[in-house]
Amino acid sequence: MLRIYDTLRKKKVEFRPRDGIKVMMYACGPTTYDHAHMGHARTAMFFDFFRRYLEMKGYFVVYVSNVTDIDDKVINRGKELGVEPVSLARMYAKEYFRDMDALRVRRPNITPYATDHIPEIIEFVEGLIEKGYAYESDGDVYFSVEKFPEYGKLSGRRPEEMLAGYSRVSTDKKRSPLDFALWKAAKEGEPAWPSPWGPGRPGWHIECSAMNYRYFGPTLDVHGGGTDLIFPHHENEIAQSEALTGRPFALHWVHTGMLNVNREKMSKSLRNYFLVREVLKGWRPEVIRVALLNAHYRTPLEYSTDVLEEARKVHDKIWGAWQSLPSEGEGNRESRWVEKLVEILNDDLNTRKAFTLALEAVAKETDAAALRGFLEVFDALFSVIPVETGGGNENALIDLLVEVRDRARKKRDYEMADYIRDALREMGILLEDTKEGTRWRRA
């Protein structure tokens, strides 16, 4: 039985989807006004892992992750570059998915875009106005926080206390400083869609509520994103959705810790970010996966080359063990290693501990079938074993060179033997002489 930390209940809870076998999962995706950085990758990779684990446990998962393709930053970036904002965002979204593909993050089942759901959003906002939770003000529409008494339950804030933080009376079109925009009237030259309140665009939070409703109905099983989204984004989503439907919005709230650089959050505004595509130039995707997954998802993770370097070593051990398995043979997927893996992951998805287990398995397990089976299961979840590139022919040629080198060694022609070893290393093939003979692996 899986237990997972729920941000709303503030403790680990038994994972219990509404429908038993089916899991409706939604993770907030990026606002695509620039390329993806490693922080985005961490979150996307974690939710992809979560989904894989649920599937392994036999759940049927529908995983939705949105792309925000309209907001202030998108508009500003478009102006900066002299490009139509939404098409710019769409371009960056394509690049985002390309980067995630490269990191072997599986694509969600559905990746909805905000601007493809304007009718649903408008309908949602109209519903909130009808029910008295929202009001129009000079072309904008705001959610009235005081009408939703449970506001603050996710982030643990009290509206009264938050209000005390605002010393000045709000001067804009809101009735209360706590109110947030559902719909924003368009300014000159901004992208706009017609609405009952005049031309405008959706506020940031409403798209997730509207799209969740569109794909999952009033209640979904898992909703998540980075911890930086807890407030205000997710808090506001709860307010909007529960106000409209009167039903609980999400059964489990799951949030991933931030990726830090020098103990500070990696972010665009601090300019301390590393783009996925840049990191991929120096490190294989599987090593990056180890670096990001070999940490508990809720703890902040410090990003540095040291972390990648350590990940490379862990990766080497696991991949090395995989490669030294006999080329033939069935994996036994029912070993105690697999049992242990499930046990570990069942406790709040402790991927860090899962890697520790994998290291233990490759060091201790002598039965090839058991190790192969375990690594197959492990890799189905983590994708850390690189996909073999060379065809059978290439492998056969390497085997031949290894044999030629062995003949040279037998004749004590070490100059030739070392030449072959060095040349192969240049090509990324590492040779290791062991008691059982020479074996090779890719680096």
Next chain:
RNA sequence: GGGCAGGUGGCAGAGAGGCUAUGCGCGGGACUGCAGAUCCCGUUUACCCGGGUUCAAAUCCCGGCCUGCCCUCCA
């Protein structure tokens, strides 16, 4: 100031009342044409501070201190 999560060996980082974490690094050894990989041994009282509960606390309770994220840009 408030909300939430944490503070564990040289470093990274699990564990959550009694039982070796693990990896890296470092020291020694085995194996070896060399290299690498692998294996064995070591790295002695690691658990922020102060109280308390208990036969027993790194783990539970209370009070501090410190760090990260958030407090309407954020994965």
